[in-house]
Amino acid sequence: MTHILIIGAGECGARAAFCLREKGFPGEITLVGAEEHLPYERPPLSKDALLLGHAPRLVSDAARYLEAGITVLTGISAENIEPLGKTVRLSDGRNLAYDQLLLTTGARPRPFPGQNPVAAASGTRIRTLRTHGDAVAIRAALQPGTHLAIIGGGFIGLELAATARKLGARVTLVEGLPRILSRGVPEELAAVVAERHKAEGVEILCGVKIRGLEENREGAKILLDDDSTIAADLIVVGIGAIPNIELARDAGLAIDNGIAVDASLRTSVPDIFAAGDCCSFPLSHYGNRRLRLEAWRNAQDQGQLAAANLLGAEETITAIPWFWSDQYDLTLQIAGLADGAAQTVRREMAQGAFILFHLDAGGRLIAASGIGPGNTVARDIRLAEMMIAAGIHPDPAALAAPDTKLKTLLAA
Numbered sequence: 117m118t119h120i121l122i123i124g125a126g127e128c129g130a131r132a133a134f135c136l137r138e139k140g141f142p143g144e145i146t147l148v149g150a151e152e153h154l155p156y157e158r159p160p161l162s163k164d165a166l167l168l169g170h171a172p173r174l175v176s177d178a179a180r181y182l183e184a185g186i187t188v189l190t191g192i193s194a195e196n197i198e199p200l201g202k203t204v205r206l207s208d209g210r211n212l213a214y215d216q217l218l219l220t221t222g223a224r225p226r227p228f229p230g231q232n233p234v235a236a237a238s239g240t241r242i243r244t245l246r247t248h249g250d251a252v253a254i255r256a257a258l259q260p261g262t263h264l265a266i267i268g269g270g271f272i273g274l275e276l277a278a279t280a281r282k283l284g285a286r287v288t289l290v291e292g293l294p295r296i297l298s299r300g301v302p303e304e305l306a307a308v309v310a311e312r313h314k315a316e317g318v319e320i321l322c323g324v325k326i327r328g329l330e331e332n333r334e335g336a337k338i339l340l341d342d343d344s345t346i347a348a349d350l351i352v353v354g355i356g357a358i359p360n361i362e363l364a365r366d367a368g369l370a371i372d373n374g375i376a377v378d379a380s381l382r383t384s385v386p387d388i389f390a391a392g393d394c395c396s397f398p399l400s401h402y403g404n405r406r407l408r409l410e411a412w413r414n415a416q417d418q419g420q421l422a423a424a425n426l427l428g429a430e431e432t433i434t435a436i437p438w439f440w441s442d443q444y445d446l447t448l449q450i451a452g453l454a455d456g457a458a459q460t461v462r463r464e465m466a467q468g469a470f471i472l473f474h475l476d477a478g479g480r481l482i483a484a485s486g487i488g489p490g491n492t493v494a495r496d497i498r499l500a501e502m503m504i505a506a507g508i509h510p511d512p513a514a515l516a517a518p519d520t521k522l523k524t525l526l527a528a
């Protein structure tokens with residue numbers, strides 16, 4: 117019987133496995149995951165799940181894998197791929213033969229220079245946040261009055277800051293660059309986020325150069341370049357993620373800021389696909405520029421696309437990059453890539469929410485980013501996403517006018 121092996125039991129791998137069955141694949145499916153849990157959602161880890169100390173929110177429960185005939189091996193990692201013989205060696209000593217292989221190995225936190233990534237995952241006061249275990253350990257350390265120092269003003273650090281404030285912790289966030297969210301988030305939006313954190317009592321220090329980190333039984337310290345220190349009970353490092361490419365690289369697959377795949381998610385080696393956080397792919401809407409996207413919906417979409425193509429569909433990536441973040445009652449959403457924008461148009465919305473539309477030099481809509489309480493920007497960002505996908509050149513004045521319905525621009 118044909119065997120499709122999926123390495124990496126996260127959002128993307130699980131989605132791909134179910135999608136293979138939904139598309140009628142009758143063969144054998146094995147999903148191999150290094151973590152002890154069945155595939156679970158990561159976004160809640162920095163948000164309310166951390167606050168409430170929940171169990172992992174599973175993508176699907178054990179019964180559904182059983183029902184779908186998907187074999188899930190948890191707590192087992194793939195250690196070596198032999199592409200010629202089409203076998204994979206597992207950490208329990210087994211060799212699995214496959215007909216087709218999908219790599220969904222995800223990413224891991226970038227450690228602070230000199231930080232021991234193994235120690236960071238176990239019982240120390242200097243941690244990172246990627247897994248359920250990380251979230252449990254951070255939650256256990258956060259009490260009213262605990263001083264949490266966060267290194268990195270990206271999404272994970274900021275979401276954690278908001279959650280820690282809700283738990284009554286004192287929070288200092290240290291960013292090396294002149295502002296928070298400098299990667300992919302327009303300054304106007306980042307300023308709203310920064311103001312809100314300050315109003316909630318988070319101390320944000322930007323442009324800070326860090327010399328090193330120290331810890332002992334009493335606490336931890338950030339040592340700054342100007343010889344001052346920030347003492348904390350817990351330090352969480354949130355300075356980005358590194359794709360898990362080692363398995364693919366050692367098997368001879370092409371690597372380019374992630375496992376390099378084509379628009380169909382095919383790697384450089386026949387019968388091996390890759391998808392989700394671990395891969396970089398060409399984006400047709402943006403001149404085929406290569407991108408690696410660490411985003412939940414991308415992991416889902418690419419899991420489904422990979423499943424279709426494993427079954428011979430030859431579909432290509434058309435999805436517009438999309439990302440959201442929740443902090444306090446604010447939701448931020450970004451569709452598309454704004455960095456090639458020649459013009460930005462602001463549209464005011466109810467409850468202080470707004471959306472920035474980013475147009476290229478030819479007037480084509482290439483991105484939209486919005487922020488506001490709850491769901492205020494969700495519908496219009498969705499419409500903007502459809503406009504980006506359709507390659508529309510909207511009238512900037514109409515985009516800015518709050519009473520113009522975006523639907524009419526999409527239809528025009």
Ligand SMILES: Cc1cc2nc3c(=O)[nH]c(=O)nc-3n(C[C@H](O)[C@H](O)[C@H](O)COP(=O)(O)OP(=O)(O)OC[C@H]3O[C@@H](n4cnc5c(N)ncnc54)[C@H](O)[C@@H]3O)c2cc1C
Nearest residue numbers: 124126127128150158159193194222392393410411412415
């Ligand atoms: C705290 C947090 C909050 C987030 N919040 C948001 C958000 O608000 N919005 C948003 O859009 N995105 C968010 N994300 C990003 C989103 O969760 C990821 O993009 C998504 O989980 C990627 O899924 P994946 O399956 O590609 O990779 P992963 O979720 O990383 O899963 C890969 C799995 O593969 C396993 N693995 C790796 N190597 C091997 C091996 N050799 N053998 C076996 N198993 C292996 C790993 O252990 C892991 O379990 C967040 C991420 C984190 C960490």
